[in-house]
Amino acid sequence: MLHGLRNWASSKYSAVLIALLVISFAIWGIGDFTNMGNTDVATGKDITISQEAFLKEFDRTRRQTELQQRRSISIADARAFGMDQQVIQSLVRDELFRHYLKTAGFSASPGMVAKLIFENPDFADEQGKFSQELFDQILFRNGFTEQEAQTLFFTIMMENQYAQTLIKLGKASPAINTGLTQTSNISVRLKMIEVVIPEQEISNNDALEFFNKNQDLYKIPQQHQFEILNIDQDALRSTLRGAIKDEDVQTYYEQNKDSFRTEERRNFIQFRNKSNLPKEEFVSRVNAYQNHNNDSDIAVIRFEGKTKASLLDEMANIVFDLNEGAISEPSSELMGEVIYKVEKIIQGTIPPLVDIKSLVLDTMVDNQLPEAINDLYIAVEDRLAAGETFQSMTKIQGLTMKQETISKNALATALQLPDRQTLDDILNLQPGDEPYGFNNRKLVPSFIKLLNIEDERPAQFDEVQEQVKSDALVEKNIQTRDLSISSAREDFGNAMDKTLTRQQLTELLQGQDLSPILLRDDIHAFIISDQKAIVAQKVELISSDQKPDPRLNPLILNELIVELQSDVLGQLVDSGDLKTYPANIEGALSRFN
Template structure:
């Protein structure tokens, strides 16, 4: 149906009929069906609303800006992943809060200020300089604004700027603060480490009563996620390959058209020696011409041989090098060749000539590609038919029977795609949008027809939902036993580490208490450095930097615990430039902190309510 409408709409007769249809709707007063008004607000700020249309315009502007940055490759899915809808709404809410505060303070913007702002705006400047009235009107027309609307927007913007300027005045961080931050970031410490791993032998299992009591004391650790049971119709092109047949002649045509993909370029193994001047390169080439070994000759003059490996013409970085290498007939030495890097002497061997992968070697893969394209085309038509069936009131079951489609039933899956057994059920589409749709569609309702990223489609119905709940003991028992064992192993390692630490605090050396364990001397490290392979985990680093010199600390490491003795604290040296750089960073952060606190205070004063359901439509 959708395809038919698109084709039909291309004719003049169809366009005339559509025009008459629109006029008839307008005459009957039901124009809302053609351009529905959206009354919902994405957010309410104080007593004002940020309407869906206002938000959509701002979101579209920001989305298009991102698309230009990414060269047109930005998609709505990518925008949702980086949180663009939330970012746009946050910025819009903040602007509205500042506007309300400007009104509360009675800040007025006179006509003269507005006039000057327009006349000084470079967007309205003509070729000869100065304000261009005609250009001003064209810009407003292009953006769908009347002069009155633009002036009102500008007046609000100017009043908002007055508030922003008063809040965002420069703040200068003190030198002592910058020095303290520098010390914190760059101070280094040294420690002696003794690792205490967990036992490899599992503890004896507890009795049933003990395990059940432990479960009752730790019930919150055995929460089951929300589960949903879903019925879906999935049109997957990969599952339709057995229903289509690719024409062998078409497969051959694809092979011929993509011959460049199946052509293996000629290659040469290239080794090179690089020189700064031509004379030295000439002397070296002459030595090789007499039969000298490349590696030996290069070593004799303190030069390094670079082995570029087998390379094609296109893989060589300079055309001059490629011409020299591929002009040789067989193995040999060529050069010197000059490039911006210097003078190259090149030794060439292990030559292979250009070849073509035979059709028979790729026929099966090409056949599948062609068949898949046919399947995608057929599924597009089938998706239209399915949409028509469901739009006409057919149930999933009726539509599936009418179109000879299969129903997919997924019993109790969570948002990660796993069932109660922790397994991924058969038939679950790999497309992430399937699960997102399954968990954003209200229980008992149908989704819209949604495209799969691989050329397919799906529509689903959420049959039921089980909210998150504590797993019953019998169901969770394997997990309970595993967690109980892990706790016992952790407790044992911690007790042994604490005993080691107590002996070290008595003044004994790490080697005397290690009991055969290795003692690692870390060397200097900062707060941001960790070396888990020697037991210097993030937790150990944090513990060492909260301790004094010669103090003993115990912290979690990757395979158990680590006992550390702080053996050295080294304050960093700094330059004036480093301190000034940090002062600038701190000053900018302090200004931003003031802004954040100001906006938070405005939220408390005016109140902000977000329509999460409406915002979710942009994700």
């Protein structure tokens, strides 16, 4: 969670990724499987990870991974990837490190945290001013509350303070001290050759030759052939909708009018105490506020036509408890005290039936659908018990059948399996077994019958031709690039002479370790991609009286934070009496089912 937000507090020019230190579960204790009333998923001498914190972070990580990979990831898939263990490790790492920093005496005032957030360009509008709405949108999109974000920024500031302290005390590694801190305000004169190769071409003969050399790498995984009987919700909804009479719609509307009322909306103002004014002074200025006021100590943000659901919980609960014209009590947050004033309450209205007839019909169908699905499920079970085939049941409205061959690795995604147990049950099926029924991820019943299993086998070239071409292309690009690097080394006497600032060098090498340039005198090749490299050698370092480029600070601090975590976390883990509770982890994840 902490690493998901750290980039907000870092410069957009920083190309260094925050390393995720993986803590091996082998060195952790295993808690009692019987729980004894404890519902935490992990504990330590100084930390506790609750089921709620684990569930929230697991779901957030899974959804972010879905966005990155542009595909649905089930709970079973996520667990197969080890996401549950990764999330626990991440939460434990962050809590251990946060506790360590606090006990070391590092802190940040609410004003410092507020300043960090208010001045962050990611939260600025087109005029460059802090936008509360944009801030809320980013938090909402990433699944964070404002309180969580403030806590994370608070931790980031503690990390940065510690990193800066180590720099000043000279306790960072020689590479970081010399290569980053002491050279952050210098320029580097170097000789360099930029190696850029064009995209190579792969013919069918090239691909076939590559396949023949690497045939053992290409396998067709175990294949499962199924008959699949699905409940077609769209067809079932259409049938239910067609059976509803106009008089039934009218009756339902009259009986449930209030449920179709539009949401109440509110226009309100948020006043934030930017300058740590005394509480009484802050309240007094808010009470005296007029639209034309310009108070440099108070941030004023207007919200128009907001529904309760569109706001973060903390804000919504306060604003929607106020009457029109009322002003809230000050509420304390890390970013400073906040007061809300409701200017106008826009009551919801009930539209006439003619305007929302389709919505009313959809609502009636939604209400009837679960029972209809359940009735259909029971009917299918009864017919299967009587010996009927899937094919014979396709005449029933709302049922569809198909035959499909699915690789073992794709079963969870293709069948939309809800959990690991269902996947295990299906993997244990044998041809000729009775049909197996389950509720998929969307809670819609499906029935499958295993017809055949084809064992894993070596692939034929035609079956994997596109993948082979892609792999052969990568290899050819790398080989061509490496040959070009060798040629550049041999022809280095003709390298161009160039002088770059520390920042320009960082951007050119895309955040790679600069010590081969800054601390050594030999020729070094920096690999940028499969098709690009920089071959360079330092000529001299040129000192500057200018202050270090402030854009470098996040880069320096992030690299130092990673080093700090690596050094400190091992000790914290060893002394932290850490335990995980498998039964509680299972109990937490079962809520998704």
